[in-house]
Amino acid sequence: MEEAAAGQQRVVVNGPCAACGEECEYIYQTETIPYFSDILIISASCPACGYRYANTQMLHEGEPLRFTFRVESIDDLSVRVIRSMSGTLRIPELGVEIEPGTACEGFVTNVEGVLERILSVVEGVLCWADGDERTRAECLKAEIADARAGEFPITLIIEDPTGNSAIVSDRAIRESFAPSPEE
Numbered sequence: 001m002e003e004a005a006a007g008q009q010r011v012v013v014n015g016p017c018a019a020c021g022e023e024c025e026y027i028y029q030t031e032t033i034p035y036f037s038d039i040l041i042i043s044a045s046c047p048a049c050g051y052r053y054a055n056t057q058m059l060h061e062g063e064p065l066r067f068t069f070r071v072e073s074i075d076d077l078s079v080r081v082i083r084s085m086s087g088t089l090r091i092p093e094l095g096v097e098i099e100p101g102t103a104c105e106g107f108v109t110n111v112e113g114v115l116e117r118i119l120s121v122v123e124g125v126l127c128w129a130d131g132d133e134r135t136r137a138e139c140l141k142a143e144i145a146d147a148r149a150g151e152f153p154i155t156l157i158i159e160d161p162t163g164n165s166a167i168v169s170d171r172a173i174r175e176s177f178a179p180s181p182e183e
């Protein structure tokens, strides 16, 4: 891993799959983000059982960090978002919270990519929901469309007790925070 940090772009390490124990490839990839810490992206996909793993790590000392970014225009949709497996992502205006969980993967995307991920969950809900739940999902879908058109300002907040998540914009507010005791 030290080698990867020293500028090597991509390192493949064989290791046992976390789900079935068969050997699979873990790919360590570094990515340089201007004016920011380099990040390490670790991913694996097991050919035997289909288990997938993805996580991100900042190549600096980890401390609990919160990033807050106000998305106000279409330009803001291209701002990079790095979310590690331990990051909680919230958009209060949409009532959306993505918490770390067993099935959760880290990702490197942009604001638009985050909205697309939420939209795909909402569309899944619309396949079966009825009544109030359906009304809520339809409302959320419309708000996401407005946010993607730059017509519905939202706030993106990521809290990560390991400091491995980030919103890469000079307008993003970066601050330390005290993780709640149950974390």
Ligand SMILES: [Zn+2]
Pocket: 017, 018, 019, 020, 021, 022, 046, 047, 048, 049, 050, 051
């Ligand atoms: Zn496997």
